[in-house]
Amino acid sequence: MSVDDLPPSSASAVTPLGSSVIPIVNKLQDIFAQLGSQSTIALPQVAVVGSQSSGKSSVLEALVGRDFLPRGNDICTRRPLRLQLVQTKPSSDGGSDEEWGEFLHHDPVRRIYDFSEIRREIEAETNRVSGENKGVSDIPIGLKIFSPNVLDISLVDLPGITKVPVGDQPSDIEARIRTMILTYIKEPSCLILAVSPANTDLANSDALQIAGNADPDGHRTIGVITKLDIMDRGTDARNHLLGKTIPLRLGYVGVVNRSQEDILMNRSIKDALVAEEKFFRSRPVYSGLTDRLGVPQLAKKLNQVLVQHIKALLPSLKSRINNALFATAKEYESYGDITESRGGQGALLLSFITKYCEAYSSTLEGKSKEMSTSELSGGARILYIFQSVFVKSLEEVDPCEDLTADDIRTAIQNATGPRSALFVPDVPFEVLVRRQISRLLDPSLQCARFIFDELVKISHQCMMKELQRFPVLQKRMDEVIGNFLREGLEPSQAMIRDLIEMEMDYINTSHPNFIGGTKAVEQAMQTVKSSRIPHPVARPRDTVEPERTASSGSQIKTRSFLGRQANGIITDQAVPTAADAERPAPAGSTSWSGFSSIFRGSDGQAAAKNNLLNKPFSETTQEVYQNLSTIYLKEPPTILKSSETHSEQESVEIEITKLLLKSYYDIVRKNVEDLVPKAIMHFLVNYTKRELHNVFIEKLYRENLIEELLKEPDELAIKRKRTQETLRILQQANRTLDELPLEAESVERGYKIGSEAKHEELPGTRRSRTETNGNGRLHM
Numbered sequence: 011m012s013v014d015d016l017p018p019s020s021a022s023a024v025t026p027l028g029s030s031v032i033p034i035v036n037k038l039q040d041i042f043a044q045l046g047s048q049s050t051i052a053l054p055q056v057a058v059v060g061s062q063s064s065g066k067s068s069v070l071e072a073l074v075g076r077d078f079l080p081r082g083n084d085i086c087t088r089r090p091l092r093l094q095l096v097q098t099k100p101s102s103d104g105g106s107d108e109e110w111g112e113f114l115h116h117d118p119v120r121r122i123y124d125f126s127e128i129r130r131e132i133e134a135e136t137n138r139v140s141g142e143n144k145g146v147s148d149i150p151i152g153l154k155i156f157s158p159n160v161l162d163i164s165l166v167d168l169p170g171i172t173k174v175p176v177g178d179q180p181s182d183i184e185a186r187i188r189t190m191i192l193t194y195i196k197e198p199s200c201l202i203l204a205v206s207p208a209n210t211d212l213a214n215s216d217a218l219q220i221a222g223n224a225d226p227d228g229h230r231t232i233g234v235i236t237k238l239d240i241m242d243r244g245t246d247a248r249n250h251l252l253g254k255t256i257p258l259r260l261g262y263v264g265v266v267n268r269s270q271e272d273i274l275m276n277r278s279i280k281d282a283l284v285a286e287e288k289f290f291r292s293r294p295v296y297s298g299l300t301d302r303l304g305v306p307q308l309a310k311k312l313n314q315v316l317v318q319h320i321k322a323l324l325p326s327l328k329s330r331i332n333n334a335l336f337a338t339a340k341e342y343e344s345y346g347d348i349t350e351s352r353g354g355q356g357a358l359l360l361s362f363i364t365k366y367c368e369a370y371s372s373t374l375e376g377k378s379k380e381m382s383t384s385e386l387s388g389g390a391r392i393l394y395i396f397q398s399v400f401v402k403s404l405e406e407v408d409p410c411e412d413l414t415a416d417d418i419r420t421a422i423q424n425a426t427g428p429r430s431a432l433f434v435p436d437v438p439f440e441v442l443v444r445r446q447i448s449r450l451l452d453p454s455l456q457c458a459r460f461i462f463d464e465l466v467k468i469s470h471q472c473m474m475k476e477l478q479r480f481p482v483l484q485k486r487m488d489e490v491i492g493n494f495l496r497e498g499l500e501p502s503q504a505m506i507r508d509l510i511e512m513e514m515d516y517i518n519t520s521h522p523n524f525i526g527g528t529k530a531v532e533q534a535m536q537t538v539k540s541s542r543i544p545h546p547v548a549r550p551r552d553t554v555e556p557e558r559t560a561s562s563g564s565q566i567k568t569r570s571f572l573g574r575q576a577n578g579i580i581t582d583q584a585v586p587t588a589a590d591a592e593r594p595a596p597a598g599s600t601s602w603s604g605f606s607s608i609f610r611g612s613d614g615q616a617a618a619k620n621n622l623l624n625k626p627f628s629e630t631t632q633e634v635y636q637n638l639s640t641i642y643l644k645e646p647p648t649i650l651k652s653s654e655t656h657s658e659q660e661s662v663e664i665e666i667t668k669l670l671l672k673s674y675y676d677i678v679r680k681n682v683e684d685l686v687p688k689a690i691m692h693f694l695v696n697y698t699k700r701e702l703h704n705v706f707i708e709k710l711y712r713e714n715l716i717e718e719l720l721k722e723p724d725e726l727a728i729k730r731k732r733t734q735e736t737l738r739i740l741q742q743a744n745r746t747l748d749e750l751p752l753e754a755e756s757v758e759r760g761y762k763i764g765s766e767a768k769h770e771e772l773p774g775t776r777r778s779r780t781e782t783n784g785n786g787r788l789h790m
């Protein structure tokens with residue numbers, strides 16, 4: 011088919027062309043237009059781009075065959091115009107020749123038959139959003155044109171690229187318009203109609219430059235060269251049209267639109283099309299290019315490319331719609347059903363409580379379906395806290411770590427009181443061991459606290475997604491379980507305190523694992539001996555125990571260990587030999603009877619003491635007072651400390667104390683390591699697991715509370731409604747696509763290319779869309 015074959019009057023010349031795919035995309039566009047800016051599905055469309063006043067609107071008008079767009083030398087298109095051309099049946103085909111437009115922003119949608127009213131509405135709607143002073147907005151205007159003289163095409167007329175801001179335009183107007191254009195044309199589903207005026211250098215065409223950015227391979231760009239009639243004398247656009255200047259895969263079409271003068275003189279589009287045709291006929295330079303000249307050819311090409319483009323996109327479009335449908339259905343599901351009956355609400359509440367408690371138990375027991383594989387969770391974390399945090403920390407504690415030899419000696423001396431250290435009683439051991447046991451309390455309480463924190467964490471994990479729509483219930487459940495866990499923490503901590511107090515209250519030196527005094531003495535002696543500490547040279551003890559200082563040199567020899575008998579009588583006993591130590595303790599004595607030691611002064615001291623004691627008091631004192639002058643004592647220092655040095659005997663005593671301390675501490679530590687986790691499990695973890703359901707029922711499952719608990723926030727209701735609407739639209743879109751068989755063979759193409767065109771039916775006649783070829787197939 012050539013331009014010469016076309017009837018001279020209008021775009022209706024190509025009306026037989028058509029396809030069932032464009033109406034489907036148009037339908038989809040309508041469907042998705044309901045979603046407004048929320049629609050994320052890019053549908054196939056044609057965007058018209060070019061610099062300002064390049065003739066974009068003129069091309070669109072020519073395609074429609076009617077004047078309906080604001081045009082002029084100034085900026086006219088200031089908002090994207092989504093234009094759907096819908097072919098209607100002509101009167102000859104049982105339809106009507108009426109043409110009308112419908113704006114999508116009109117509610118209810120109404121038909122506008124007067125096309126100058128359509129133009130005024132576009133101007134008013136543009137002003138409404140973009141202001142009256144040349145402002146630009148990216149919010150599109152939706153317009154449908156119904157006519158028997160148009161081809162089914164969806165186009166978007168975009169604001170022209172401008173360089174210098176005018177009126178209310180911001181200083182970065184060029185960048186803004188470019189960004190706006192790019193948002194449309196960057197979508198692979200968008201065909202680009204790049205309009206360049208022939209009277210400017212094509213190499214500088216803004217349209218081709220921006221199209222090249224979005225479609226570097228030129229797969230989806232059609233070049234349109236306007237204003238061929240006003241090129242410089244002696245120049246022509248032949249090379250441009252042949253793609254020799256800037257090649258484009260889809261090629262170029264040259265057009266001649268009405269000039270501004272034509273518009274002012276009210277020249278009709280029909281006349282303009284005739285003039286265009288004449289123009290090309292009269293220019294021999296354009297001979298042989300008829301397939302790429304004139305508005306009717308442009309319409310045909312556009313339709314043809316669009317149909318192919320849509321066919322190529324349909325499968326992916328279908329899968330995108332399907333994916334969106336699936337995601338939206340899931341989202342809708344997450345908002346749950348609305349239950350209004352009291353019984354239904356009660357059942358819903360009960361099911362939430364039950365599900366929550368099941369989730370809590372199964373997380374603790376390690377049976378949760380959503381168990382992580384990347385980190386420990388639930389019950390496993392509790393075990394970790396018990397074993398790797400609590401027990402491990404206790405095992406690392408050395409009971410003698412913060413006890414120096416001096417501390418122990420001071421404790422021994424303090425325990426002997428004013429009695430000049432005749433014995434090393436069991437008191438220091440008990441005092442020291444109690445002190446060490448008390449240190450176990452804090453980590454044990456902390457362990458309970460850690461487990462409590464874990465349970466709180468678990469309780470948050472158990473909050474099901476469905477509960478998100480009931481913030482009141484979620485909050486109340488959170489409060490209830492929080493309080494309940496705290497209630498469980500108290501008895502577990504009380505039990506821990508009791509356990510530690512029990513351990514401190516009775517030092518069970520009969521414990522089978524306790525080292526016992528005899529063994530301790532023996533080991534201590536060996537340790538001290540083997541360490542071969544040189545005999546310390548006793549320095550006079552500064553002001554602390556003067557009388558002990560005097561005798562310290564002989565103390566080691568004279569001191570001996572005494573066993574303490576059950577009747578409290580201290581038997582004078584030499585330092586036990588190893589054989590003695592092996593011997594069982596006398597009946598009724600404590601197991602550490604060998605521990606106590608006696609500190610005896612030298613024999614001379616003892617005798618002097620005895621002498622003094624034997625003489626009558628008055629006699630003695632009188633003698634003394636008569637013979638001696640007054641002796642003044644040095645004031646004792648405020649803080650008294652035991653001497654820094656200690657004898658071998660003292661070393662043995664210290665060693666014994668340490669051995670006993672360690673041995674007994676080990677027993678207590680084992681008990682605590684065993685019993686504290688048990689107490690926590692019993693009073694906190696298992697108790698809450700067992701009782702949680704009952705507590706929820708008691709606190710929440712109340713007739714008067716149900717309505718309040720199951721109150722949804724308003725925004726959720728809005729979201730549900732919106733998602734429901736999206737779902738409906740996507741379902742509609744899906745159904746629409748189902749109407750179309752996806753196999754390319756079965757999709758009607760509605761036009762013929764190349765040699766086929768020669769046999770094309772007569773212009774002006776319409777072919778039914780469902781007409782089939784001889785094979786019973788739809789025309790391809």
Ligand SMILES: Nc1nc2c(ncn2[C@@H]2O[C@H](COP(=O)(O)OP(=O)(O)OP(=O)(O)O)[C@@H](O)[C@H]2O)c(=O)[nH]1
Binds near residue numbers: 236237269270
């Ligand atoms: N002589 C002649 N004038 C044309 C042709 N195409 C458009 N014009 C004129 O150029 C001016 C701009 O045309 P429009 O169609 O408004 O251009 P536009 O690209 O839509 O402009 P904006 O939307 O403002 O960017 C108008 O006065 C048209 O009459 C043509 O092929 N030949």
